[in-house]
Amino acid sequence: GAVLMPVDSEHNAVFQCLVGATKKARCEANIILTCSGGPFRERQDLSAVTVEEATHHPNWSMGKKITVDSATLMNKGLEVIEARWLFDFEPERIQVVVHPQSVIHSMVQYGDGVVIAQMGAPDMRNTIAYSLGFPERLDAGVKPLNFSKIKTLTFEAPDLKRFPQLGYAYDALKLGGAASIVLNAANEIGVEAFIQGKIGFTDIARLCHAMMYGFQPPTPTNLEEILETDKEARKLAQSWVEGFCDKLEN
Incomplete structure (x- = not known):
């Protein structure tokens, strides 16, 4: 009977x-x-x-792994998967829009066409305070928005050709089974390999594609099987990285 509070800014x-x-x-x-x-x-x-370049974000201060995910848009793909299960919305009812100013943190468009948006400074203290105080609102010490100083709010569609991993997340939801586990494992191995200088930036997406469409294990039915699937996917992804490195050396 508890209320599950998402702390990630978009889901919050x-x-x-x-x-x-x-x-x-x-x-x-x-x-x-x-x-x-x-x-x-x-x-x-x-x-x-x-x-x-990939570990410096224009708006948020985060760790290296999440910042690289933001650069590939994999972080948004993971958020699509999370939103599907957190809110019980079908994938086709979850959209992604590029909003460079990071003032609107996410929105819900209702059946009558009305859009409710949550806005605020790009500061995680707001979402943490909301989660801690719900249903009350706590003062997180964040400077409020000054709309007279906000010149523009812009929006555009994401480019899935340059950032294919966002599309892979939707594909993983369509495939079902263990696809999301495999995609996440492959991405984590790929990002770590990129940070270590073993593969290039665009190779992260190549690894994710190879793994998600090349490794389709049985659907896990319990936590042990989920962890085992994740472990196996990471081993295969690591083998892909090692094979990639061997090709470069030869």
């Missing part, structure tokens, strides 16, 4: 936008996850991206 925003919605309204609504676009939103050629 969706949670806030759904507060008070009836079951019927939820069934007719669409989730719109916002995405900063990462550091390479306007960069066309990603083949020569360096680790230093």
Whole structure:
């Protein structure tokens, strides 16, 4: 009977936008996850991206792994998968829109066309405080938005050709079974290999594609099987990285 509180900024925003919605309204609504676009939103050629470039985010201060995920848009793909299960929304009712200013943290569009958006400074203290105080609101010490100083709020569709991993997340949900486990494991191995200088930036997506469509284990039915599937997927992904490195050396 507990209330599950998502602390990630996007899911916390969706949670806030759904507060008070009836079951019927939820069934007719669409989730719109916002995405900063990462550091390479306007960069066309990603083949020569360096680790230093990929680990610096324009709006958020995060660890290396999550920052690289933001640069590939894999983080948004994982958020799509999470939103599907957190809120029980079908994948086709979860959209992603690029919003470089990171002022709107996510939105819900209801059946009547009305959109409820959660806005605020890009500061995790707000979402943490909301989760701790719900249903009350706690002062997190974050400076409020000054709308007279916000010049523009822009939106655009994500480019799935340059950032295919976002598309892979939707594919994983369609495939079902263990696909999401395999995708996540492959991405984690790939990001670590990139940070270590073993593979290139765009090779992370190649690894994810090879694993998700090349390794389709049985659907796990319990936690032990989930962990075993994850372990096996990581071993195969690591073998792919080692084979990639061997090709480069030869």
